[in-house]
Amino acid sequence: MKSKEQIIHDMCMTYRHDYGLRKKPGEPSWTAGMTEEDAKMLYKTMEQIYNNDIAPVIEHYKGLENAPKQS
Numbered sequence: 001m002k003s004k005e006q007i008i009h010d011m012c013m014t015y016r017h018d019y020g021l022r023k024k025p026g027e028p029s030w031t032a033g034m035t036e037e038d039a040k041m042l043y044k045t046m047e048q049i050y051n052n053d054i055a056p057v058i059e060h061y062k063g064l065e066n067a068p069k070q071s
Helices: 004-015 036-065
Strands: none
Touching (some): 004 036
16 A cells, blocks of 8 residues: 555646656746745645545545454
8 A cells, every 4th residue: 555645746746747846946937847845835735635535534444454244
């Protein structure tokens, strides 16, 4: 299973395909990439979504993995 950080990174890449590219502040907005500050803000946003919406579902299903099977 992927780690929390891997999932959040994938969420960032899905939302912004240029998340993995860095550019310097002041570069034209039409160039690919995100500044370090923009990338951190996107990561924090995706982390909030993960913590509030995804983690509870994962925890719910983790608990069911060892639950006795009903016939």
